Amino acid sequence: MEFRQLKQALVLAETLNFHRAAEKLHMAQPPLSTSIKKLEEELGVTLFDRLPSGLRLTPAGEAVLRNARRTLFFSEEIRRAAREGESGEQGQLRVGFVGSATYSLMPQLIRTFRRRYPRVELTIEESTTAELLRRLEEHSLDVALLRFPVLEPTNATITLLQSDHFMLAVSADAPLAGRSEVALAELADEPFIMYSRTLVPSMHTLTTYAFHEVGIKPRVAQEAVQVQTILSLVESGLGIALVPAAAIRYTGSGVRLIPLTDWPVRMKIGIALATLPDAVTATARNLIDLARTIVPPAADAQE
Template sequence: MELRQLRQALVLAETLNFTRAAERLHMAQPPLSTSIRKLEEELGVTLFERLPTGLKITHEGEAVLRQARRALFFVEEVRRAARAGEAGEQGLLRIGFTGSATYVLMPNLIRAFRAAYPRVELMIDEATTSELLRRLEQQTLDVALVAFPVMEPTTCDIAPLVEGRMMLAVGPESRLAARTEVTLAEIADQPFIIHSRTLAPNMHTMTMDAFRTAGVQPRIVQEAAQVHTILRLVESGMGVGLVADFVARYAGGGVKLLPVTDAATQLRMGLALAMLPEACTAIARNFAALAHSMYPERTGA
């Protein structure tokens, strides 16, 4: 049994005439008659009763044609799904993101992507930048929103979307809360919360390099993997910490962000889109195109 035979049978059922059906199918009448007869032989039933006045669909024919319509519908659904998948309009997109992206990129990007591609299913997972890059290389993620600069070796493409500077987060009870700016030297005696050496090595290295250049040894009291953890620890009064300026309006709880005047050029960070080129799907390319259209200037939000 072939799909073309089912289509031929359905057209014949609509016309109840071999000649008219053959015309609609753009074929000669004898091959159509032969095709229908072979279909009946294969099924072991008579689909059409041949009468002097024309054709009549048999009871068995009604049942077969009903299922034929369903079969052809699902075949077309498979083709449509294949076309949509090839265009990146249907399927699954696995997105990873680092904590900082929660405040800036994620809400806008996810909302816009869902509106543009409603048939794409999203699987979203938070992790550190190092973990996200590892998962991209293992192909368990399709795209990731990571912190940059990325100082570790990676085969992923890193495309900056949002850029900013690191600022000092201080709690309402800190002696620095009344200040409008600080230097790294003034932070030396403060309990300092730093990005984790193992879980966020890029941010840890950048911070320590800045202190080293300034000739300052920070008094580290706690390491944290994500920016929201640093903010909550600062808010609780555990110490001070460096976070990106684009999270300022989300700090809350009286946390204040102060510019660090003597390390403005060193303490630069941002958010980027990371992808593995050889594993890039059509859906991932659509997500990347949308991200770059929404953040073309690569400036702080």
């Protein structure tokens, strides 16, 4: 039994006339008659009663053709799924992200992707840059949005999508809150909330190096992982901190962000896209292309 035979039987059931069915199928009548006869023999039932007045669908024929319609529908669904899977319009996409990617880039990217590819099963997971890189390299994630720069050794290609810069976060009632700008070199005696050395090593190293460049060693009062947590600790009066400027949209009235005058220009931060070049799926390729459309990549990339 072939799909071709089922299609022929369905057209014949619509017309109940071999000649008209053959015309609709763009074939000669004798081959159609032979094909239907072979289908009946294979199934062991008569699908059509041949009457002097024409054809009549038998009860067995009605049952067979009812299921034939379902079979042909699902066969077309399989073909469509294969086409969409090849083009990335259907399938699975696993995206990892760091918390600071949620400030602006990720909501815009995910919203646009879901609207453009509604049949893709999207899974998103939050973690740290180091953990996301590990997941990416063990192929349990397809792409990841990370903090930039990435100092951990990796086989992934890292492309900076969105540049940012650090600002000083202080509580609204702190003496520094009235300043319009401040230099890192002034902060030697301030209690400082630092990024975790073990869980956020890149941000920890970057801020430590920046202080080293201006000749001071920060007095670390507390370590934390997420920028939102750091802002809460600042608001609680536990210390000051360096946070991405993009965090300003999530900063409440209890925290002020102050521009820095002596941050080393060459030390860029931002959100980057991480991929494994030899393991990019069709769905991941579509997300990567979309990300580069929404936010043209900055000049920095890491291999």
